[in-house]
Amino acid sequence: MADRRVLRGTIPSYNFEGAVHLVVDDGKYTDAWRVTKFMVSTQDLGSTQAGSRDCFGVLATHEAAIPEPTGNNVWWTWADRRQFAWAAFGMDGDSQIDNQFSLIDSSHIIVRDMYVAITAQTAFSSTLFNYYIELERVKLTDDQAIMAIIQEESQDV
DSSP states (O other), X not given: OOSEEEEEEEEEOXXXXXXXXXXXXXXXXXXXXXXXXXXXXXXXXXXXXXXXXXXXXXXXXXXXGSOOOBTTBOOXXXXXXXXXXXXXXXXXXXXXXXXXXXXXXXXXXXXXXXXXXXXXXXXXXXXXXXXXXXXXXXXOOHHHHHHHHHHHHOTTO
């Protein structure tokens, strides 16, 4: 089994289609993953709708941890332990990538599955976005696996 894994794809806007379920669980609770890289971007870099190219994304262990957006944006809720990675992508004008942001809770271990959600700043129709996630394998003892599952459930929410 590989010690590294890459998940990448294209998904529609969260506010129109909901979060996308990404399966990483192989049925072994002592076999877990840590996200080492999370990036998002628009699919159409040449779109004339500039706001549709500025996007925000989140990774979470539960779909319920990604609140319904107010307006068009996914909410980043750093107090909710079920959210563990955040990314953004912005363009300046029609041709230049202005900024990229990515923050990952490096202490978060994924034993089961995760959800990804991305929205545009001002998209009023379903827009497609790219996501790229690098994972590294983490071997856990039985006790560590139980603690990681408790963290996934976020007992204080």
